[in-house]
Amino acid sequence: MTDYTSDEMMTVAAARALENGAVCFVGIGLPSTAANLARRTHAPDLVLIYESGTIGSKPGTLPLSIGDGVLAETADSLVGVPEIFNYWLQPGRVDVGFLGAAQLDRFANINTTVIGGDYRDPKVRLPGAGGAPEIAASCREVFMIVRQTARAFVERVDFVTSLGFGTGAGDRERLGLRGAGPRLVITDLGVLRPDPRTCELTMTQLHPGVDLATAKARTGWDLKVSSDLVTTAPPTDAELAALRELAA
């Protein structure tokens, strides 16, 4: 078996979570890499939507931006930016919204706006919302891919840019959101899933060679662990080859 990095394991685990034929609204960066890997391996009919207006893109190489020409050239349909949000995302046509995050909390709320200090006088100003608030609200479910560190995995995000489960079970329903919200958080250490009762993110899976103590140390809250904790199957040679070809 080939050696692999923790980022490769994370990307492979994320790719595996995408079912063939699903419609996936893809953020740039890690989500795009994982979605394209899925398309190159077990899910050739995965439909990729990018917020630049490309529906069914089939890029041969990884796009560096959300608006690379290859996304337009290989799309089944190319539409304007208002249409992609209004006709395609908003009505709940998308199965999976695939997002990253700068900061994430125990109820899977996402912060990509400001860290520390006040909104008007922040310690760190992040890029902001982009398409994420409505992706998190409207997709049937949301997958996240985030490197797990105690700085990123916090008890409570400094700013809710995009809603996960708010303060816990029932919040999404009370707010009238149609999508089910985050179902998977894939990290470089393993996979977290919301507890079916409380919606609190719970470690349900560890990647090979990762111990629970590390996962706990790299989580900014008292991390709960599933009683059925499983170990991720390591990347296969085929998965690694496809990923490395994609990234080349």
Add this chain to the structure above:
Amino acid sequence: MTDYTSDEMMTVAAARALENGAVCFVGIGLPSTAANLARRTHAPDLVLIYESGTIGSKPGTLPLSIGDGVLAETADSLVGVPEIFNYWLQPGRVDVGFLGAAQLDRFANINTTVIGGDYRDPKVRLPGAGGAPEIAASCREVFMIVRQTARAFVERVDFVTSLGFGTGAGDRERLGLRGAGPRLVITDLGVLRPDPRTCELTMTQLHPGVDLATAKARTGWDLKVSSDLVTTAPPTDAELAALRELAA
């Protein structure tokens, strides 16, 4: 000078009213004929918009329907039907809305819905509104082309499908409409214009050979006549030739 029909005089008079370079939202039938005649004579840069989504159509022959292929093939830009109403008509980008009518009243209100009886049990059911209510509301000004008969030119329309001046001066402003409303009604007998003070349609122009008694007899209200009543110049040979070529 060539002989001509009263319909030809009407169409020529309507065509003359359109300035070169104006943007004109055109209904099918008489308005379309007049607008295309204008484009073939003094107004080559007249921009024709049809509600089927064609912007800047330059048909070589008269379209028989609002959605003929030639309108699409010769357009500068082709857009969907929601866009033509929302981005192009509604914001007031159009100089002239050019409409016909089944029934018209002294304040230039238009009825194309029902004649006689009740709305739910009409004597005659007409086609309905189409694009006219918003054309009449949003264009900078409205021209109408209607054959003048006492049945069509009534004191008060049975149903207000599209607003002219409502019950008189000030109504459009009170309702917040942005366009100035009907400025010209071109008929087979002459031209009516709203009185600048009362907005009542007033005969300001007669076509050659038409007498005032005929105009009054073919109007269902006590027709006011301008003190500056003028006579329309007859169609030139060039105008008639262009019109007949278009209609061929």
Add this chain to the structure above:
Amino acid sequence: MATIAPLAQAVSEVVRDGDTVAFEGFTHLIPFAAGHEVIRQGRRDLTLVRMTPDVIYDQLIGAGCAKKLVFSWGGNPGVGSLHRFRDAVQNGWPVPLELEEHSHAGMANRYVAAASGLPFAVLRGYVGTDLPKQTDNIKPITCPFTGEVLTAVPALRLDSAVIHAQRADRKGNVQLWGITGVQKEAVLAATRSLVTVEEVVDELEPRPGAVVLPSWVVDFVAEVPGGAHPSYAHDYSVRDNDFYQRWDAISKDRESFGAWLAGVA
């Protein structure tokens, strides 16, 4: 993913008794063949939705398929009145026809709202007209920023939508061009959809002005060359203006219409 199926099967799966259904196409690409199949299958109690219910709805109304019409302009374009529509409205023949009447701008925005998953749309429309008096589906709405009063119309959610297009590929991706009207919106507003196409091809070559509906928002595709006749399919056929003229006589009385109807079944 769309299923490619024969017309009769596709219609029977997509259009059901009692449906709120739109057959769309703005003069161009009107799905006449699918309409005739609905007549043959004897669908009843349909709420027919269409901006311009022209000859295709005159046929469905005359055949007794409809209980209600939601529309903005009902005429025979370039010819005159729709006699079956008038007979239904004025005389309740063959069955009474309830009307809900809008403007084109209102109808287009109602489709847009439904395609967008919103319950309503906002427009500058209907102001000063008698149209709002005839339906509860036109209401004022106030801008929360400026206080200005505008008009709201509810989303036009459809049970089913039927359109005609030039081409589909074997996966069921659909491509149409020329005047594209509100067909995309109608399909996206519907729970079930059927697209009849001039031809099924291996590959959809890009075309200027083309709208592409991905296979996963279409339920059925049926290959029906000439399926828009007497309407037309840009680059495939021309509008049969003679038929539209002839329809005036065919539809004028119940007997001649009956003879036409017998020919469809």
Add this chain to the structure above:
Amino acid sequence: MATIAPLAQAVSEVVRDGDTVAFEGFTHLIPFAAGHEVIRQGRRDLTLVRMTPDVIYDQLIGAGCAKKLVFSWGGNPGVGSLHRFRDAVQNGWPVPLELEEHSHAGMANRYVAAASGLPFAVLRGYVGTDLPKQTDNIKPITCPFTGEVLTAVPALRLDSAVIHAQRADRKGNVQLWGITGVQKEAVLAATRSLVTVEEVVDELEPRPGAVVLPSWVVDFVAEVPGGAHPSYAHDYSVRDNDFYQRWDAISKDRESFGAWLAGVA
């Protein structure tokens, strides 16, 4: 009708001190050359509007042209942060920068409302987030038919809009294709508009996926080949990803940015 003019003249006519101005282009077709001309002309107190204020706005902000930014995502795509944007927000350098922050869906709908001549737009958006707490420009609105509560955002009326396109003809009709973003909406939302183009041609041949803006909604066209660099123009150039990478170092401190700025002027 659009006037075809040199870039410097067109910019000076279209973009004025104190304007609310959008330079749009979604990764693709970003009007960088026009932005640099604005820097050279020393425009001040601009309210810069853009969904994705990437390197082009980092440059304008660093040059001191802006007093406010209305946006939804401010980063260097695929690279990281915008250092001049951060320096302005965190340290008020070279001048303080006020922020108004939205989501992409909110911004896109604000443009649509302005292009449509409406005072506001309705969407399912922002719900449950902290964004509405930071601006008065996100409010609830109730559907008059269903009672459902949705979100309203005000129209984004612009004084001026600047975009880049592949081609214009000699009359000033503009054609762009590939990823077309919100450029049409931005132009239609603006009182004044400028389109820089790769080339002015005799005839605009139809292209798949092309948006055409008729001359009469465009004020100025300027021929600026490569005017989108380091962004790209589909079928004319490719994105200069190296420059985006290099921008990280150029913009990181005020001195290296100053050197870059001196090169623009």
